[in-house]
Amino acid sequence: MPGVGDVYRTLAPAVLGYLRAQRAPEPEDLLGEVFVQVARDLPRFKGDDAALRRWVFAIAHNRLLDARRRQGRRPPPASGVIPDRPASLPAEPLDPALVKALGALTPEQREVIVLRFVADLPLEDVARIVSRRVGAVKALQHRALDALAKALAT
Amino acid sequence: MNEHDALIRRLQHLGTAPVDSGVAASHLAGLSTIAPAPVQPFKRGHLMVVGAMVATTFVSSTAMAGAMTGRLPGPAQDVAHTVLAKVGTDVPRSEKGQARAAAAKAANGERKAAKGGADDGAPGVARFLGDETTPCTLPDGSPFEGTHGEYVAAHPDDPDTPDVNERELAAQSPCGMPLDAVDATHDPAADKGKGKGNDGGGKPATRPAGGKPATTGKPTTTTTTTVEAESNTGTDGGDGDGETEQRTRRTGRPTTTVQP
The missing domain is CATH 1.10.1740 (Rna Polymerase Sigma Factor; Chain: A)
Known part of the structure; x- marks a missing residue:
């Protein structure tokens, strides 16, 4: 171990x-x-x-x-209140366009596509984590890839 | 999937970006101080629950084995027989329970036989088939055997004798009735006790075991008229008045209404 x-x-x-x-x-x-x-x-x-x-x-x-x-x-946060120290800048994502396109997906599609390819998990493990059937995960993945491709093409 | 290969590679690349070295160092430093969560010891409550389950299983299996072999005390064995019969398990009764069940079965059989005989002419029921004063014969003179309904059906009204209704006479006769019903109509104490039927204006005094009245249910006055007519005509020849009176008495009608 x-x-x-x-x-x-x-x-x-x-x-x-x-x-x-x-x-x-x-x-x-x-x-x-x-x-x-x-x-x-x-x-x-x-x-x-x-x-x-x-x-x-x-x-x-x-x-x-x-x-x-x-x-x-x-x-x-209350408007007009200035923090006493500057907030840390968020780290620049590795692929800002891709992350932005991921934001356009539905939460279910994004969850599946990120677990499947970013986390590099097999379909069965993704289905277990998101509590869905493998077929449903596969369909979500297919639609998510299509939507991402369209979003990145524009 | 090939059309999305490039897209998939971009997605996979998102998961390969290294963590900032400063962040990773602080995380690793923090993780080294974390003690692993202690493994939950087996609690005493859990032990008691498991013990109770084991004890219950042991007792129930022992009791079940005893019930299957009929070794339980009498009442417990009868209860086990009743309860387990509902789930399709055949468990014997206790000895006393078996004796009680046999007695109840015999009594039930007797009741059924008595009831069936009165209702549908089941074999084994003693029926009135005639005596010296009230012979039960078919129209062709042969002796009758069967139920009262069969006797009435065998006596259609003869159109050659318009003054006599043979079917009604047959209906009023006790031929084919169960002996219990005939005896009940004979019982003078019962007639006296019932009271109502003796005043000539009410229902018949007694009923046979089958629930039907011994008479045809017509008003007493009508029956009286019929008897009077029969008595007056005397078409039967020598057995006219005596037979009429006997029939009247056996069918439960009051004898006081018979006119000689």
């Missing part, structure tokens, strides 16, 4: 790409939360590398949902 440091070095880039492609709020912080839970629960994990990858991305999926719920409950 690899240590949490090894898991981080192997999977953290993909998890961060997943969070950025999903337009997660503060993706680096969320990445830290994901691996905190991985570090806590890793001793109880049993499975091979593919299972470990699916497990880590399932945690990332759940932490993302939690972050969006927190963001929805958070009151909007």
Whole structure:
């Protein structure tokens, strides 16, 4: 069983790409939360590398949902209030046009396409994480790729 | 999928971008201090639940085995028989339960036989088939055997004797009736006890076991008239008055209405 440091070095880039492609709020912080839970629960994990990858991305999926719920409950900042220190600039995405096109997809399409290609999970694992049938995931992936191609072509 | 190959490669490239070295260093430093979540020990409550389940399984399986072989105490065995019969498991009764069931079955059979005989002429029911005073014969003079309905059906009204209604006379006779019903119509105590039928204006005093009245249900006055007519005509020759009176008495009609 690899240590949490090894898991981080192997999977953290993909998890961060997943969070950025999903337009997660503060993706680096969320990445830290994901691996905190991985570090806590890793001793109880049993499975091979593919299972470990699916497990880590399932945690990332759940932490993302939690972050969006927190963001929805958070009151909007008062207008006209100047923060006492400058906010850190968000990191420039690797492919801004692609990330923008991903934002035009439906949430279900985006979830499937990011888990399938950014996280590099097989269809069955994606279906398990998003709680859908494999056929439904395949259809979502097909429509999402078409929509992305159209969005990038314009 | 080939048409989207380039797009898929761009998507896969999103997941290969390295994490900023400063962020990764802080994360790794933090992760090294995190203690793994302790494995939940087996709680005492869980142990008690498991123990109760094991005990329940043991007791129920032992009781089931006892019930299957009929070794439970009498009432418990009967309860097991009743309950498990509902789920299709055949479990014997206790000895007392078997005796009770046999007695109940026999009594039920007797009731059914008595009821069936009165209703549909089932074999085994003793019927009135005539005696010295009230012979039961068919129109051709042969002895009758069968139910009262068959007796009435065998006596159609003869158009050659317009003054006598043979069918009605047959209906009023006890021929073919169960003996219980005939005896009931004979019982003077029952006639007295019922009371109403003896005043000449009400319902028949007694009923046979089958529930039908012994008479045809016509008003007593009509019956009386018929009897009077029969008595007066005397077409039967020598057995006129005596037979009429006997029939009247057996069918439960009051004897006081018979005119000699």
